[in-house]
Amino acid sequence: MVVFKNLMSRQQSEIMTNALDLAKTAAGFASNQTVIEPLIAETKQISNQSYFGSQLSRTDEEELFNIYLQIEKYLMTADPIRTFNKEELRSKASVGLRTRLENYEHNLAPLPPQLMT
Amino acid sequence: MVMDTTFKTVLAVILITLLGYTTSFLVPIPASWSGSALGFYWTLADSVLFTLLHAGAAVLFLSAIGTYKAALRTAYIKIAFGIVLVGGGLAQVVFLNIFGLIKTPWVQYGGVMLPFVIAGLSIYLGTRSMAATIGVRSVLRSIWFMAPLLVVYVTIVILLPHASSPLPEPVFDISNAISTWDVVLYGASLGLVLKIRTYSGKHYAKAISWLAIGLTGSVVITMYVLIATLISGVPPTGVLINSIVTIGGLLYLKAGYSFARTKEL
Numbered sequence: 001m002v003v004f005k006n007l008m009s010r011q012q013s014e015i016m017t018n019a020l021d022l023a024k025t026a027a028g029f030a031s032n033q034t035v036i037e038p039l040i041a042e043t044k045q046i047s048n049q050s051y052f053g054s055q056l057s058r059t060d061e062e063e064l065f066n067i068y069l070q071i072e073k074y075l076m077t078a079d080p081i082r083t084f085n086k087e088e089l090r091s092k093a094s095v096g097l098r099t100r101l102e103n104y105e106h107n108l109a110p111l112p113p114q115l116m117t
Numbered sequence: 118m119v120m121d122t123t124f125k126t127v128l129a130v131i132l133i134t135l136l137g138y139t140t141s142f143l144v145p146i147p148a149s150w151s152g153s154a155l156g157f158y159w160t161l162a163d164s165v166l167f168t169l170l171h172a173g174a175a176v177l178f179l180s181a182i183g184t185y186k187a188a189l190r191t192a193y194i195k196i197a198f199g200i201v202l203v204g205g206g207l208a209q210v211v212f213l214n215i216f217g218l219i220k221t222p223w224v225q226y227g228g229v230m231l232p233f234v235i236a237g238l239s240i241y242l243g244t245r246s247m248a249a250t251i252g253v254r255s256v257l258r259s260i261w262f263m264a265p266l267l268v269v270y271v272t273i274v275i276l277l278p279h280a281s282s283p284l285p286e287p288v289f290d291i292s293n294a295i296s297t298w299d300v301v302l303y304g305a306s307l308g309l310v311l312k313i314r315t316y317s318g319k320h321y322a323k324a325i326s327w328l329a330i331g332l333t334g335s336v337v338i339t340m341y342v343l344i345a346t347l348i349s350g351v352p353p354t355g356v357l358i359n360s361i362v363t364i365g366g367l368l369y370l371k372a373g374y375s376f377a378r379t380k381e382l
C-alpha cells in the first residue's frame with residue numbers, strides 16, 4: 001500500500017510562503033516547459049543570485065510575482081492539456097504571500113479612467 | 118484517517134482483483150480440462166488476476182480525464198482501451214485453452230490475436246495523440262516512419278529461423294508478426310512517452326515515468342513471448358509468463374494511479 005499512498009495528510013505541509021516556490025510550482029504545472037522556458041530561466045536566475053534560504057528582497061519578490069502572473073495567465077488560457085483557474089493555482093499560497101501577490105497584481109492593473117485625472 | 122477518491126478507487130480495484138482471484142478457486146473444473154485440478158485453478162486465477170489488474174489500471178486512467186481538455190481525454194481513452202485489451206487478450210487465450218475452445222473458428226481464423234493487434238495500435242495512437250497535444254516533436258509520431266518500420270521488422274522476424282512448431286507455418290508466422298507489431302508499437306510509445314517526459318512540468322513527472330515503466334514492461338513481455346516462441350516453436354505458458362504479465366498489470370495500475378493523482382494540485 002506504500003506504493004499507493006493516501007496523500008490527504010500532505011495538504012498542510014504544501015503551503016507556500018515565498019514567491020520563489022509559488023513561481024516554481026506554477027511552472028511545474030505547464031505541460032510543455034519549452035513554451036515558458038524564458039520565465040523558468042528568469043526564475044532560476046533569481047534563485048541562483050539572491051536566494052540562499054533567506055528572505056527575498058522586495059525587488060526579487062516583485063520580479064517573481066511578475067513571472068508567476070505570466071505563468072498563471074498561460075496556465076489559465078493557453079496550456080494545451082488543461083484549463084486551470086486562479087483559485088486552485090493560488091490555493092497553496094499562505095495568506096501573507098497571497099496578500100502580497102494580490103497587492104502587487106492590484107498595483108499593476110491599469111487605473112480606472114475616473115482615477116486617471 | 119480520511120481517504121481521498123483516488124485512493125479509494127485503487128483500494129477498490131485491489132479488493133475486487135483479490136476477490137476475483139480467490140473466487141476463481143471455486144469454479145467447477147470443466148470436462149474439457151485434461152490437466153491437474155491445481156493446474157486448472159492456478160491458470161484460471163492468474164488470468165482473472167491480470168485481467169482485473171489491467172481493467173483496474175484503465176479505470177484509474179479514466180478517473181482523471183474530466184480534469185483535462187478534449188484532446189488529452191481522447192489520448193487517455195485510447196491508452197486505457199489498449200491496456201484493457203492487453204489484459205483481456207491474454208486472459209482470453211487462457212480461457213480458450215482451459216475451456217477447450219482452441220478449435221473454434223475465432224481461434225482458427227486468427228480472431229484470438231485481434232485484441233493484441235488493436236491493443237498495440239491503440240496505446241501507440243494514444244501516446245501519439247498525447248505527444249501531439251503537448252507539442253512534442255518526434256519522428257515516432259510520423260506514420261510515414263512507423264509504417265515502413267513495422268513492415269521491415271515483421272518481415273525480418275518472419276524470415277528468422279525458428280524451432281519446428283505444431284502450428285501451421287502461416288499461423289506461426291502471423292502469431293510472431295503480431296508479437297513484433299506489438300514490440301515495435303510499445304517501443305515507439307515508450308520513446309514518445311520518454312520524449313513527453315522531457316517537455317512536461319514537474320507535476321506530471323511521476324505519472325509519465327510510471328507510464329514509461331509500464332510500457333517497458335509491455336516491451337519486455339512481448340519480446341519474451343516472441344523470442345520464446347521462436348526458440349521453442351510454441352508460445353510460452355506457465356508460471357514465468359503469468360508472473361511477468363501480472364507484474365505488467367501492476368505497473369500499469371501504478372501508472373493509472375499516478376495519472377489519477379495529477380488532477381490534484
